[in-house]
Amino acid sequence: MKRKTPLHSTPRRDFIKKASIASLGISIVPRHVLGGVGFTAPSDKLMVAGIGVGGKGESDIKSFADSGLAEIAFLCDVDDRRAATSRARFPKAKYYKDYREMLEKEADKIDAVSVSTPDHAHAVQAMAAMQLGKHVYVQKPLTHDIYEARALTEAADKYKVVTQMGNQGASNNGTRLMSEWYDAGLIGDVTEVYCWTDRPVWPQGIPWPETSSAIPAELDWDLWLNTAPYKEYVDGLVPFNWRGWWDYGTGALGDMGCHLVEVPVRVLNLKYPKNVQCSVGSVYVDEFKRGYFPDSCPPSSHVTMTFPKTDKTSGDITMHWMDGGIQPTRPEELGPNEVFGDGGNGVLIIGTKGKMMCGTYGRNPQLLPTSKTEEAVVPQKYERVPGEAEGHYRQWVEAALAGYGKKEVSSPFSVAGPLTETLLIANLAIRGFDIRKEREDGRYDYPGRYIEMLWDAENMRVTNFEEANQFVRRNYREGWKL
16 A cells, blocks of 8 residues: 655655755865864864765765775665665764655755665756755766756756766776776777666566565655655565666666676767667567566667767767677687676777777776787776776765865766766667557557667757657656755
8 A cells, every 4th residue: 555655745845955055064174173184073084974874875985984985974764674784884873764854954964975775766866965065976877867967967067066877887997997008009999889777686577566564664665766766665676676667677688787797988078979779688478478577677688889989089980788698709819718798787889900909897808819918018007096996986985075176986877877868868769669559450569669769969869769768767656856
């Protein structure tokens, strides 16, 4: 039975106004004023509030605290079970279930906010924090919708806050080394890229369960649903399997794309694609029928996008995304027993003079044949991040303490936003594949299948298949807005 929550039926009045006024009282005193070199005074620490503090959120806030420069001051989670470890680790942190209540009451005590919730909640939570002038760290993918990604990118600049997306591989050395190889001309001009993953490792390509279940006492289901349409609670959705449902997740692309596609985007300075097409796998239902279930992401897909030339290429670049265990043909330069990518995941970049590959997060970069890797000596061109992936967290904390525009981060929203949009444009093609129109004979046509969708990046819309644009910006549940 749907539980009515007054907090959700009407937006909080004067929320932003009140909290913004309170936030003006924040003051950070430089550490050199209060102590010597290496001394971190309490007032010099970044006061962090975590929204979503179980699972990845738990490890995120722990990493911020481990930097020695941040204090976890507030915790917020809709599920007491998921929050238990973080609450035990940070017993002095005040605990909330509703992030809006936390931000309204504690705005003057918060410097920065970490968001690690299901994809469909990222945008409203991050935006609420940025509107209060709080620095934000948001787990990947940045948002659920294309419109949301563009909105957060613009908001980061408008509110002058330090931002970082949680794709830690953006701070690894591998991508920077591959950029240096490419800039040195070792593989020539790139024309084609492949990215692949063995995800999903959660159920996809299935119908929504017909039987609902009792809501666990520790879980506020209405708060968990956030912007998504109301549905009865079903077992197995929380804490992880929501990724395979379009109402909440963004499939394998959203989960792994930020870790893989980020590599060629950085190496080649790619912007938005100009077209996209796809094919998807289906589920065997019976001996006469294959199943497509539009509520659920497909079990596998192959998406092809074309990017216009950049300052680092001489022409268009074709990018292939493959998931569900599909992989490109092994390059002939790779030995028969050598691992392709990291096995289940990888990136292959093909140039006119050679090829290079890596695994997830840009790890283990290799020139092909791999014997060339040790021979390659190029000057270091790009600054490394101390600690690489683990340093991704400290990097954001230090930048937030320094203030907007004072220190660089690896995945600010100015970079993470367009990257996320690219992945979600690929998802437009996947979702468009299942749009159907009923014919006079009672059967269905699927006009979004087997076409190339043309993308207008400036206006965020498909120009030749209007039905797909419904997924650019979804309708939020009543009482929620960006």
